Amino acid sequence: MNILIVEDEKSLASEIAEFLRSENFLCDIANTGTEASEKIAINLYDFVLLDLGLPDYNGLDLLKEARTNNSEASFIIITARGAVEDKVKGLNLGADDYLAKPFALIELLSRINAVARRKFNVTNTDITLGDFTMQVQSRKLVCKGSDVDLTKKEFDLLQYLVLNKDKVLTRHQLYEHIWGNLLDDQYDSNFIDVHIKNLRKKLNLHAPSQWLETVRGIGYRISTE
Amino acid sequence: MARNSQRDRLQDQYGINGLTRRQMLKLNFKLSLFNLLSKLVFTGLFLLLMPYIIERINLKQVDNDLVQKREQVLALISDIGIEPFITSDSSFGSFNILKEEFISIEKTSSVEDLNFIEVTTRIIEDEEIGYRVLNYSFKIEDQNYLLEVGKSLVSISRTGRNIRNLMLVFLAFIIVITFFTDTLYTRLLLTPLERIKGKLKMISDPSLFDKVPVKTSTSDFYRLDNALCEVMDNLNQLFQKEKEITVNISHELMTPISVLRSKLENILMKEDIKPDTATKVEDSLKTLHRLQSLVSSLLMIARIESNQYLREDSFFINDVLKEIIKELEPIAEDANIKLRNNIKDDLKIKEANRSLIFSMFYNVVNNSLKNTPSEGNVLISGTFNQKKFTVNISDTGRGMTEMQKSLLFSRFRIRDKNSGEGTGIGLAIAKTIADFHKIEISVTSEPEEGTTFSFIFPENS
Numbered sequence: 056m057n058i059l060i061v062e063d064e065k066s067l068a069s070e071i072a073e074f075l076r077s078e079n080f081l082c083d084i085a086n087t088g089t090e091a092s093e094k095i096a097i098n099l100y101d102f103v104l105l106d107l108g109l110p111d112y113n114g115l116d117l118l119k120e121a122r123t124n125n126s127e128a129s130f131i132i133i134t135a136r137g138a139v140e141d142k143v144k145g146l147n148l149g150a151d152d153y154l155a156k157p158f159a160l161i162e163l164l165s166r167i168n169a170v171a172r173r174k175f176n177v178t179n180t181d182i183t184l185g186d187f188t189m190q191v192q193s194r195k196l197v198c199k200g201s202d203v204d205l206t207k208k209e210f211d212l213l214q215y216l217v218l219n220k221d222k223v224l225t226r227h228q229l230y231e232h233i234w235g236n237l238l239d240d241q242y243d244s245n246f247i248d249v250h251i252k253n254l255r256k257k258l259n260l261h262a263p264s265q266w267l268e269t270v271r272g273i274g275y276r277i278s279t280e
Numbered sequence: 281m282a283r284n285s286q287r288d289r290l291q292d293q294y295g296i297n298g299l300t301r302r303q304m305l306k307l308n309f310k311l312s313l314f315n316l317l318s319k320l321v322f323t324g325l326f327l328l329l330m331p332y333i334i335e336r337i338n339l340k341q342v343d344n345d346l347v348q349k350r351e352q353v354l355a356l357i358s359d360i361g362i363e364p365f366i367t368s369d370s371s372f373g374s375f376n377i378l379k380e381e382f383i384s385i386e387k388t389s390s391v392e393d394l395n396f397i398e399v400t401t402r403i404i405e406d407e408e409i410g411y412r413v414l415n416y417s418f419k420i421e422d423q424n425y426l427l428e429v430g431k432s433l434v435s436i437s438r439t440g441r442n443i444r445n446l447m448l449v450f451l452a453f454i455i456v457i458t459f460f461t462d463t464l465y466t467r468l469l470l471t472p473l474e475r476i477k478g479k480l481k482m483i484s485d486p487s488l489f490d491k492v493p494v495k496t497s498t499s500d501f502y503r504l505d506n507a508l509c510e511v512m513d514n515l516n517q518l519f520q521k522e523k524e525i526t527v528n529i530s531h532e533l534m535t536p537i538s539v540l541r542s543k544l545e546n547i548l549m550k551e552d553i554k555p556d557t558a559t560k561v562e563d564s565l566k567t568l569h570r571l572q573s574l575v576s577s578l579l580m581i582a583r584i585e586s587n588q589y590l591r592e593d594s595f596f597i598n599d600v601l602k603e604i605i606k607e608l609e610p611i612a613e614d615a616n617i618k619l620r621n622n623i624k625d626d627l628k629i630k631e632a633n634r635s636l637i638f639s640m641f642y643n644v645v646n647n648s649l650k651n652t653p654s655e656g657n658v659l660i661s662g663t664f665n666q667k668k669f670t671v672n673i674s675d676t677g678r679g680m681t682e683m684q685k686s687l688l689f690s691r692f693r694i695r696d697k698n699s700g701e702g703t704g705i706g707l708a709i710a711k712t713i714a715d716f717h718k719i720e721i722s723v724t725s726e727p728e729e730g731t732t733f734s735f736i737f738p739e740n741s
Contacts, residue, residue, distance in 0.1 A: 064535050070542035077549070108531075135534035157538035157572055160545045208607075222549065225562055227569045249614040273548070274560035 057081045058102040061091040061117070062133070063109050071104065074160045080167075090110020095121045099126045102167060107134040107145065110242065118148050129170050133158070151269070159228045165218055182217055184277065186262035189217060198261035208233060209254045212247070216277045225274040251275060297691070308470055310327045312463045319455050330447060339412070342431050343397050346414035349429045352417070353383060362420050380432045382411070388426040393417055399433065407418055412436065472496035476505050486515040523586040530579035537572050544568065577705040581712045584636070589716070594630040597637075597671065597737075598623050601660055604642050608649060616654040619645075622661040627669040627737060632717055640713040643706040644673050644733050651677035651731070668739055672730040680725040688723060 058080050062068040065086055083098065085091035088109040095103065095117075103121060107114030118130060132145040135156040142153045151170045154163060165225040172179070179191035188197045194210055196203040205213070211233050216224060226247040234246075251267070258264035268276045305313075305356035348623070357365070362385075365372035380398030382404075394417040401410050410433035417426050475494045483489050489512035492503045547553065548561050583589060605621055630635070648658045658675040663670055689711035714721045718738045725731040 064539060067535070067539045067542055070539065070546055074542070074546055074549070135531045135538070156534045157541045160542055160549075206610075222560075225548070225565060227565065245614070246611060249610050251608055252614070270558075271555070273562045 056101040057083070057099070058104065058167075059083045059085060059091065059094055059098070059100045059128075060104045061085045061109070062104070062105075062106045063087065071160065071163070075167075076170055078164055081222075088114070088117050092119060092120060095128075096124050102170070103130050104129050104163075105130055105132050105150070107132055108136060115144055115148060117143065118150060122149050127212070129174055131163075131166060131170065148150055157233060161222065161224060162232055165215070165232075168218070172218070184217065184279075185264065185266050187258070187264075189214065201261070203257055203261055205254070205257060209250055209257070212250055213254060213267075216275060220277045220279050223270045223273050225277045229274070249276075281403075307473070308467055311466045311470075312459075315462045315466070316459055318629050319459065323451055323455060326451070327448070330444060331440070334443050338436055338440050338443075342412050342436055343414070346397060346412065346429045347461045349383065350414055350427060352415050353385070353427060353429070357385075357420070359543070363423065366425070375404065379407070379409060380435045382428070382430045384428045384430075386426050388417065390426075391424060393424065402430070410434070411732060412598050443509040469498065472498060472501040472505070476501065476508065480508070486512045486519060489516070521587070523582045526578055526582035527586070530575050530582065533575045534572075537575065538567055541565070574705065577709055578691075581705075581709060584712050584716045587716075589633050589636060591631045591633050592719070594628060595632070595634050596626050596628050597662060597669070598626045600634065600638050600641060601662065601671070604638065604645055605660065607642070608645055610650055612658065613647075615649065615652075617649060618650050619649070619658045620657060622659055625662055625669065627662070629717075629737065633713075636713045636716065640710045640719075641671070641673070641735075643710045647706055648673055648675035648677060648731070648733070651675060653677070665736070670739040671735040671737075672732055673735075674730060676730040679727040679729050679731050680723075681727055685723055685725055688693060688741055689721070 058075055060068050060071050060082060062071065062084070063086055066151045068086065070090045072084055075082050080102075083094060083100070085094050088111045091103075091105075091109075092112070105114055105118060105121075109117070114132070114134070118132070121130070122130065130145075130150040131152045132142075132150045133154050133156060134145075145153055151173075154166060158269060167219075171177070180209070181191065182189045186198055187203070189195075190197060191214070196205055196210065196213065212229060215229060215232050229247045251269075255267060256265055266278055268278050270276050365385050366387065371384065373382065373384040382402075386435075395414045397412065397414045399410065400413050401408050403409075411430035412433060413428055413430040415426065415428055417424055419425070472494045479490045479494070489509070491513075493509070494501065496502050496505070512588045513631055544561050544565050548558060548565070553561075601621065601623060605619055609619055645660065647660065652658055652675045658673070659673045661674075663672075663674045689707050691705055691708040711721060713719075714735065720736040720738075722734045722736065723731065724734075
């Protein structure tokens, strides 16, 4: 997939590009609104990551303009101004999603994937994890014919790990995804540990869950090898 | 508000200029009191001096009277001659019946010119009576005559007494009347001051100051009101600027944090990374998250304070509390703390921001859980207390000293070592959200016993 990254902070743009390339995306970078405007007029992109805080261009104007020139593209707005109005305005102008800075690269990837799935109407297929099957559509985890009783948060946690399988996710990345921007001043919180502990307990009642790994000092990973 | 009441308490305790607040008086009362006292002092002085003054006035009046009578008598004599009054050796004397006045004319051998007024006693019909007497000598056809015109002193002092009594009644009447009119007028005069006071009392923030000028014809009050308006305006602008700066700085900080974060995350995802490098990178990420959380918190507070959040939701408080309990139950269970819900009443709050209210309770319940040891309890209850809905969050934690309590809601408070990790800004956020919704927070705490946070909702919410 072809992605244009519109971001005036060059080193951030290159980090995002590096990450997305490693995930097999084709990336193009525009550091100014004018440059972005030109690139959008010439090339066809599947995605545009748009920073609203551009020095030379009102990000929302660029969005309006791009929607008419490059209507196939999906837009994900990135902004350091996490104000509610910006979000509402952006989504009203046809942006597909919205991310507040600073965000996890993993989170960006899962947003892109979610938008892509919606766009190309990909039905979520069931995923097999050892003896377990995750039925994404009906939000159920089944083991040998019986449901595993998970809370909403536990399911969300597991699903996020599954979506990013074979990647190590840090506790904070998991927390941020599930609790959003709920501010918790206890940044060393053991929320995720507690939920993973409960999750494992429930899984182990049905079948072994060694595929859910703890990576010492970093976080958690679902390994499919 | 909390700062004000603290100041009030200090003033109650230690006073200002040696006076406690309770010993202070209202201006209105002071003016009335002074007014009354000054009236009484002047009246007293007047009453002391009055007999002397009245006597002086009286005598003057009597003397004038006597002179006038003399002139009348002399006029009569020059009209009809002296003969009808004096025949050969006899003298003339005339009293009115009550002996209050007399006129006498007699021949005299003395050649002195007499013209004076004196006080003498005369014995008339075996009665000794004090008179004010005018002596006047005149000459007709080589014969000297002495004219005496007298007025009884009893009648003089009687008039004096009458005047005094009348004066007393009149003065008492005047004092009462003027005291009331003065008091009323002072009150009327001070109304603008009361209004200005009222304007100051109602506000918790300079932006809320009522800029409508107080109606007054007194230039001092007008100036005071104007000056206050200006001060409030300036303060407001400063506050606004400070909030803007906080918002802008926070935004500016988010971009470098974002860059660092992406870089670190990319390093962490490298396949050939060594485990100890990975741990260090994750540690750096943690530190960065701490910074991010701090900046986000400041941003959130600044946004709330500059009214960037909407208050358009109406919802049941219990639903929010139940949601929080559900969220935090696994954490409580893990820490072996009983998180119990004892909600009796419910309140449907209007014109509020649900996610902010959620954050407010969440932060406080979370704080209680962090400060409660294993086997402890955290109890959430909601009741109506004197028509006001109150949510109490009590824990059996380690409690706080008065000193800790007073610093509880301040941002980046000085914390002691055993208060755990954390940016300590969660409660400051809770307080800001409470202020935004006009919810009053009160805290009671006993060291080693536990702490209770009470959220008192305004009556009309």
